[in-house]
Every structure is written in structure tokens, then in C-alpha cells.
Amino acid sequence: MAPVPPGRLKRRAEFLRVAGQGRKVPVHGLVLQALIRDDGEPARIGFTVTKKVGNAVVRNRTRRRLKEAARLLLRAEPIVGADIVIIGRDSTRKRDFLDLQDDLRRALRKTGVSHAG
RNA sequence: CCAGACGGCCGGACGGCCGCUGCCUGGGUGGUAACGCCCUGGUGGAGGAAAGUCCGGGCUCCACGGGAAUACGAUGCCGGCUAACGGCCGGCGGGGGCGACCCCAGGGAAAGUGCCACAGAAAACAAACCGCCGGCGCGCAGCGAUGCCCGCAGGCAAGGGUGAAACGGUGCGGCAAGAGCGCACCGCGCCCCUGGUGACAGGGGCGGCAGGGUAAACCCCAUCGGGAGCAAGACCGAAUAGGGGCGGCCGGUGGAUCGUCGUCACGUUCGCGUGGGGGCGGUGCCACGGGGGCAUUCCCGCCCCGCUGCCCGGGUUGGUCGCGCGAGGCGUGCAGCAAUGCAUGUCCCAGAGGAAUGGCCGUCUCGCGUCCUUGAAGAGUGAUCUUCGCGGGGGCGGACAGAACCCGGCUUACAGGCCGUCUGGCACC
RNA sequence: CGGAGCGUAGCGCAGUCUGGUAGCGCACCAGUCUGGGGGACUGGGGGUCGUGGGUUCGAAUCCCGCCGCUCCGA
Numbered sequence: 001m002a003p004v005p006p007g008r009l010k011r012r013a014e015f016l017r018v019a020g021q022g023r024k025v026p027v028h029g030l031v032l033q034a035l036i037r038d039d040g041e042p043a044r045i046g047f048t049v050t051k052k053v054g055n056a057v058v059r060n061r062t063r064r065r066l067k068e069a070a071r072l073l074l075r076a077e078p079i080v081g082a083d084i085v086i087i088g089r090d091s092t093r094k095r096d097f098l099d100l101q102d103d104l105r106r107a108l109r110k111t112g113v114s115h116a117g
Numbered sequence: 118c119c120a121g122a123c124g125g126c127c128g129g130a131c132g133g134c135c136g137c138u139g140c141c142u143g144g145g146u147g148g149u150a151a152c153g154c155c156c157u158g159g160u161g162g163a164g165g166a167a168a169g170u171c172c173g174g175g176c177u178c179c180a181c182g183g184g185a186a187u188a189c190g191a192u193g194c195c196g197g198c199u200a201a202c203g204g205c206c207g208g209c210g211g212g213g214g215c216g217a218c219c220c221c222a223g224g225g226a227a228a229g230u231g232c233c234a235c236a237g238a239a240a241a242c243a244a245a246c247c248g249c250c251g252g253c254g255c256g257c258a259g260c261g262a263u264g265c266c267c268g269c270a271g272g273c274a275a276g277g278g279u280g281a282a283a284c285g286g287u288g289c290g291g292c293a294a295g296a297g298c299g300c301a302c303c304g305c306g307c308c309c310c311u312g313g314u315g316a317c318a319g320g321g322g323c324g325g326c327a328g329g330g331u332a333a334a335c336c337c338c339a340u341c342g343g344g345a346g347c348a349a350g351a352c353c354g355a356a357u358a359g360g361g362g363c364g365g366c367c368g369g370u371g372g373a374u375c376g377u378c379g380u381c382a383c384g385u386u387c388g389c390g391u392g393g394g395g396g397c398g399g400u401g402c403c404a405c406g407g408g409g410g411c412a413u414u415c416c417c418g419c420c421c422c423g424c425u426g427c428c429c430g431g432g433u434u435g436g437u438c439g440c441g442c443g444a445g446g447c448g449u450g451c452a453g454c455a456a457u458g459c460a461u462g463u464c465c466c467a468g469a470g471g472a473a474u475g476g477c478c479g480u481c482u483c484g485c486g487u488c489c490u491u492g493a494a495g496a497g498u499g500a501u502c503u504u505c506g507c508g509g510g511g512g513c514g515g516a517c518a519g520a521a522c523c524c525g526g527c528u529u530a531c532a533g534g535c536c537g538u539c540u541g542g543c544a545c546c
Numbered sequence: 547c548g549g550a551g552c553g554u555a556g557c558g559c560a561g562u563c564u565g566g567u568a569g570c571g572c573a574c575c576a577g578u579c580u581g582g583g584g585g586a587c588u589g590g591g592g593g594u595c596g597u598g599g600g601u602u603c604g605a606a607u608c609c610c611g612c613c614g615c616u617c618c619g620a
Contacts, residue, residue, distance in 0.1 A: 010471050046471070056168090056519055061475095068476040071136070097477060 009046030009083060018046070018085045025107040029095035030066060031087040032107035038081045043113070045070060049088035062088040069101045073108075082113040 009015060022035030047066055049059045066086050092100065 008471075012471090015471085048471090057517095060519065063471095064475055068136075072476085075135095 007042060007044040009044050009085065014044075014083065015046055015048065015085060018083050022083070022085075023111050025110045027103040027107045029089070029092050029100045029103040030107070031089060032104070032111065033085040033087065034108070034111040034113055035083040036081065036111075036113065037083060038114075041081060043074070043079045043082050043084060045074075045084045045086065047086050047088070053088055053090055053092075058093060059088075062092045065092060065097065065100065069097070069104050073101055073104055077105075077115055079108065079113045079115050082111075084108075084113070 009018070018033050018035045022033045025032045025034075047063050049063045049066075051059070053059055053062055066088055070086060086104070095103070
């Protein structure tokens with residue numbers, strides 16, 4: 001069975017639900033919010049980069065690095081039954097990419113999400 | 118060579134691995150539906166400002182019979198360009214710079230109103246603080262000429278002083294002192310001539326000077342302006358709830374209402390109209406009864422108020438269109454000082470939607486900045502110290518900034534660099 | 547996308563329309579009253595008026611361009 005790619009969180013209500021009911025784990029390069037659904041369905045992921053981080057160019061670059069890190073990590077180690085929100089911060093842009101991936105892996109482990117298979 | 122002015126342009130290059138998205142081609146597949154999804158191959162994929170959202174348009178919807186006026190807002194030397202503009206080009210006038218050039222909201226102050234603090238006598242129909250001048254009267258000094266003090270009624274506005282600004286400026290004459298009182302030049306106003314499409318410029322004549330500034334104060338004049346914005350707007354539209362129409366079934370009482378048939382009163386154009394009360398019938402509008410549900414029975418409590426079949430429209434989540442051939446880019450020629458226009462050839466060149474155009478790495482480039490190292494230079498007898506103009510090597514940095522319907526401008530931000538024209542200075546021939 | 551407003555002393559606000567002197571409260575400093583503190587009274591210091599131009603004799607004020615912040619509507 002091929003690994004199902006994660007879906008996306010898009011609506012404001014979904015973000016608020018994860019922020020209100022999920023766990024929050026800050027690490028060096030990012031802040032992770034996760035809500036365990038425990039239903040076996042594929043994970044859904046959303047990204048937040050606020051205006052405080054910088055102008056549009058900086059925000060775009062921050063979000064793209066987070067997207068790429070999440071894509072590579074979830075392709076290698078897929079997770080199920082969770083809604084995940086990744087929040088970019090000022091250090092996300094300058095963090096070494098391998099370290100950033102490591103940050104994300106550590107944060108996911110702390111939230112206790114379950115891997116597929 | 119140094120310093121500077123103006124105009125135009127670029128905004129790192131190449132490659133590897135893994136991805137995103139539009140279109141085309143071929144194959145597979147999902148959903149009740151509107152519509153999608155997956156895979157192979159090919160191909161396209163941010164900017165000069167995409168930014169700020171300050172103007173002008175296209176496009177779409179709304180409003181509107183035409184015109185004029187008023188109000189409000191914007192613009193404001195002249196001519197041209199443009200779809201249009203508050204934009205651009207070329208001129209004029211004023212200001213700045215040795216110069217190349219740069220800057221200017223630059224109509225009207227003899228239509229009216231307001232304001233001009235402080236200072237100053239006076240801040241706008243003029244007036245007179247100190248002052249200048251002669252006359253008259255009294256006094257003092259002197260032999261006298263005359264001078265001085267005080268007072269009175271006058272003449273004057275040159276000088277002093279205040280101010281950002283004081284009712285033309287400079288000079289000569291003139292006068293008791295003065296004054297456009299007279300003259301010359303400058304300024305100003307009016308008229309005429311010449312050149313120019315025009316702003317305006319040049320010349321001549323007349324006037325003795327009238328009219329301080331402020332309109333980015335109110336205002337006057339001229340010109341322009343309907344409003345909203347792609348979340349405009351159009352189409353499709355599952356499920357649930359709700360709305361409307363038609364038909365079938367059940368339905369006890371009262372009220373309400375509708376239809377119909379008598380009756381009474383009043384009015385009458387004798388057709389009838391208005392009002393009161395009554396009989397019959399219809400209606401799930403209201404109340405009660407009643408019915409149904411909460412496993413069943415009784416009591417209590419709570420909830421629901423027609424059931425069912427077919428059809429119709431509105432509309433939420435959502436989906437599709439609008440949405441990429443255009444005031445289009447590039448090249449050439451012609452007209453024009455130019456903005457720009459015309460002709461012709463050629464090209465098709467981003468279309469996302471929690472929002473694609475990327476992530477990571479390598480090589481090269483850089484004449485820029487910074488740091489290290491080596492060399493170098495200088496100081497010292499020396500250990501060593503100082504410096505970075507020059508040579509070699511290495512590390513880090515390398516701007517401003519991300520399309521959101523499209524186009525023309527404006528404004529603002531920007532590392533570094535390239536090209537062209539021109540100005541001033543120095544040196545050499 | 548459209549609209550409105552704000553920026554003045556460390557803080558909160560006047561002054562802007564109608565241009566000439568920047569003021570009020572709290573806070574701060576000094577003195578007096580008190581044995582000391584608190585408190586009261588008296589006196590005092592402190593402001594590129596967000597920023598860059600322009601108009602004017604003169605700008606916090608009028609006009610234009612930027613910067614930052616807040617709010618409202620779709």
C-alpha cells in the first residue's frame with residue numbers, strides 16, 4: 001500500500017481548533033501545534049507565518065522552507081490521525097536546512113503523533 | 118586625470134538531485150451532482166519597481182428622457198502629444214549655479230470680505246514721534262551781523278528710528294526747507310507698431326506714479342467630473358432544514374375568515390349600495406380538545422402539530438466562467454527638435470486561489486565591502502611593533518523587493534555595474 | 547478593494563479649524579513642615595511638535611510626498 005500524501009488545512013476554523021485543543025511545541029526553528037484525531041486517516045497540515053516575521057518576500061521564503069522540510073520528512077516517515085500546524089518564526093529563514101528538518105522531527109516526536117504502518 | 122550634469126540600460130551565469138503549477142499529447146480512474154483525480158512525455162512559469170494605492174482609462178453592475186444652472190470636488194503660463202490624465206514633450210516667464218544644467222500650484226489683489234503678531238508716530242480713504250524750514254510774540258547774550266531758549270499758528274517729508282514690508286529707486290537741478298516740483302536713466306501703467314499659432318519678446322509714444330503683501334485665507338474666472346468596484350458580475354448547484362403550487366387521506370367544539378341563501382334597518386338614479394343579526398358550506402389561521410413520540414401499561418412531565426405523493430422557484434458549503442491577443446513585446450523604415458504617430462516584418466510571452474513560479478548543493482564570475490593569512494613597506498642594534506597603497510590565497514556578505522482583473526502614468530525603495538552626450542579644472546602635445 | 551482617524555515632555559492629553567506666547571495632569575528634582583516615611587505646600591528642570599520639501603516676513607498649525615499605528619465597511 002502506497003503512503004497517502006498529507007492533506008492541507010485551509011479554513012480559519014480548522015486552524016483555531018488545532019490551536020485551541022492541540023499541543024504546542026516550540027523548538028529552535030519553528031513552533032508546532034498538533035491535534036491528535038486518532039482515526040487512522042492521513043495527516044493534515046497547515047502553515048502559519050505572521051506579518052511580524054517580515055514582508056511578503058521573507059514570509060514566502062519562510063513558508064516554502066517549512067513546506068519543503070515537512071514534505072521531505074513526511075515522505076520518509078508518514079504520520080496518520082493528526083492535524084498539524086507549523087508556525088514560522090524569525091529564525092526559520094536562517095536555520096540550516098538539515099537542522100530545520102531535525103527540529104521538525106523532534107517536535108513531532110514530542111507531540112506523540114503516530115506513524116503509519 | 119580629477120570633479121560634476123543629463124539621458125538610456127542591466128538587476129549574477131551555468132549545472133545536478135528532489136518538488137509545485139498552467140497548457141498540449143496519450144492512457145487509467147472517482148463522485149448522486151456541479152465537477153474532478155492519478156500516471157507517461159513535451160512545453161511555459163515574477164518586477165523595474167510586481168511595492169505604496171496618489172491620478173487617468175478599459176471592463177462589469179447599478180442609476181438615468183435631453184439641456185442648462187446651483188452645490189461639491191479636482192485642475193490652473195502657452196502650444197503640442199495621448200483613449201484619458203493632476204502624465205509626457207517643446208517653448209515662455211521667474212529663481213539658483215562659473216558652467217553643463219536644475220527648480221517653480223506660474224490665472225485674477227483697479228469685484229468684494231478678512232488678516233498683517235511684536236516693534237513702530239503710522240500697517241493702507243493715509244498720517245507726522247524725533248526732526249527740517251521760514252514767520253510772529255516774549256526773553257537772554259552780543260556794539261552789531263547774528264545765535265540760543267520758550268510759546269503760537271503754519272509749510273515739509275529729505276534725514277533718524279521700528280519692522281518682513283513704510284505710498285517708486287539713483288543722480289543732478291531746484292527750493293526758506295522740501296517734494297516727480299523739473300530733467301536723465303531704471304522700474305511701473307496705458308496706447309500703438311513689428312515678430313510669433315500663442316505665452317511673450319523688441320521698439321516707439323504718452324502718463325509724474327495711480328495699484329503694499331497674502332488667493333497652498335474666503336473668494337472670482339475658466340475647464341473637467343453620475344455612483345460603485347473582479348469580494349464587480351454571470352452560470353451550475355449535492356445533502357439537510359425551510360418556502361410556494363396541485364392532488365389524495367383524516368378532522369369534535371368555539372373564534373376568525375371566505376363563499377352562498379333568506380331577513381331587518383337606512384339610503385336610492387329602483388339597477389342596487391352600506392350596516393346589524395341568522396342558516397348552510399369551505400379553510401390545519403388561532404385556542405381548546407385530540408393525535409403522535411419519549412420500549413410497553415397507569416399517573417405525572419417533556420417534545421412535536423397535519424400526514425403523504427408530484428412539481429416549482431430562491432439560496433448556503435462548493436464548483437465553473439470572468440482570466441490572459443493586449444491602447445501587447447521586439448526589429449526596421451518614414452514624418453516630427455521631441456513626446457508621439459503611420460507603415461511593415463516577426464513573436465505568443467505567468468495565471469495562483471491558506472494563494473504555484475520553489476528547496477538543497479556544486480562550479481564560475483565581481484572591478485564592491487569586511488575579516489584572516491602570506492608577501493610587502495616603515496621603525497628599531499634586537500626581541501618585536503605599526504600600516505594595508507600594491508601582489509597571491511581563503512572565509513563571510515552581495516540590494517530593494519513577490520503578480521492577485523488588465524492597461525497608461527505618478528510617487529517611493531534600491532548593492533553593484535555598463536553605455537552615450539555634455540560642463541568645469543589641471544597636465545602634456 | 548474602499549473609507550476614516552491619530553502621531554506634541556517618561557506616560558495620558560490640550561493647542562491645529564481662525565498661522566506669531568508650545569500648555570494641563572501624573573511622574574521627576576530641590577526646599578519647607580515631620581524624629582523618619584507618607585502627605586501637603588513652594589520652587590524648578592525636561593519637548594527634533596513622526597519625517598522630507600513647499601507657501602509665507604513667520605508653520606505644531608496651511609499644502610504636497612513619505613514612515614508608523616489604530617479603527618470601520620464589503
